[in-house]
Amino acid sequence: MSWELIRDILITTVPLLVIFPSLFAFTTWIERKALARIQNRIGPNKTGVPCTRISLFGLGQPAADGIKMLFKEDIVPKGADRLFHLLAPIVALIPAMLVLCFLPLEFPWAKFVQAPVQAFLLDGAVIFFFAITGLNTLAVFMAGWASRNKYSLLGGMRAIAQMVSYEIPLVLSAVIVVMLVGSLNAADIAAAQKGYQWHLFTPWGLAAFVIFFIAALAETNRSPFDLPEAESELIAGYFTEYSGFKFALFFLGEYIAMFAISGLAVTLFLGAGEGPGVAAVPALSVAWFIAKIFALIGIMIWLRGTLPRLRVDQLMAFAWKFLLPLSILNILIAGFAWHVAKSGAGTGLKAVVWIASLITLYAVARGLNRISRPEAAPREYKYAE
């Protein structure tokens, strides 16, 4: 273990550990403000610089939240499994943090670094990403089970069912990009989209992006898929019994997971760090990457303010009867289109393939939508009239 290696690791990983948690603070402020505006409220507007009357649109709110969380009493229920209760927030945070290093962020200072640290740009980065984000489910279950509270346990059970179901369309829609690029390496995928040939701009890429984004919402427990923490049904779901710093860790883990999965979506479909001015100033690529992540987070917040929560049967039917067949069909279409493009077909044929695939995807989506909608039977009351 040489000092150079330690230095290199510090240079490449510490920025991740600084940038994303500070973005987390900023995002909570954006979310509060945006949700407030959507609901015709004002949102935080008093907290600003301490001991002055400067409020800065409530930008001091994240700091105030953080201080409040730290000073809150840490309460553990009497019957709880103390070890698992303590471990769950940590297990929730670590995988979320870990996958950040698979994102192809080209930090301007990374060029001072020797080769070994590029180990993070593993050959199988995309597979590792999915493998490690899957660990989040365990943390959610751990929290729900260790609290020894029926609401917590129900939240944990819902979380497992939901995450297992939505992981399949998530991975299958990412498969398209891996197939078209021919590499699992995040840097290769980013390089393959140079020159604004983003995968978003093809019919199959667009469909895959939409499926990916919806499944990502479900994976990160964002509304309208926030059944594991449904406030009106389960108090707070799996973290009902958490308070103080442990609650803050859960919160942080959830947002970091949102950043990570949005980062993967940006890498796979939105051309990673590409944008105007990157050719002249390479350092801008990090800024573009983060700006695109924020655009996706903004959509997530918007959806949270707009859509009501799904029912459990709707949730399952949507994953298994709508997203899954559509993503499998999409893989076939993408493979076909790839072969047409590779066989050196002319522009006319390519245009035909484009339009045909657009029409097919749209028609199949409409048809599946009609078939897969669970019919709501009239409610039967067992214990009431």
Added chain:
Amino acid sequence: MTQETAFYLLAIIAVLAAVTAVRLRNLIHGVFALVIFFAALAGLFLLLMAQFIAAVQVLVYIGAVGILLLFAIMLTERVTGDDGRRITSRGGFWGATAALGVAVFVLLPGIQQTDLNRLPAELAEANATAADANATMAPPHTVEALGKRLIEPYIITLEVVALLLTAALIGAVAVSQGARRVEDEEEASP
């Protein structure tokens, strides 16, 4: 040096976690001990430069098998985990003897026959001669090499496995549907 330390650390964690998984009476704790064991195994695969296998170890064993075990436990009445009952097992002595016998008479001779106990220099020499014989037999470390192996020489095996898994999937659906139909009929008949 660091690699050796890492190996011994991971190996100790793996063995301890495996023993804990068997010994613990709380089922959920047992599953999590098993998950730690799987994670340590993934670390060992990474040490062997087998990236893809490590990723699949995490994906399949922790992400799927571990979660399925939790799912199965949740469907039983032991969700809470507190259970006074314990299985009284005798014959631990005979089991240990059998395990020791297998280790000494089967595993150790098997390991002796591999290249593991040869000196590195000797091994390099042997590899050099072998490399002359067939230069294509490079160890498939990378995902790409593994993928090519799977698609090119072993494509039929892969397809057969895929077919088998699909059959199992359809079978599972058929079995569960059949059970539900029987239930419905039973409910309808009286």
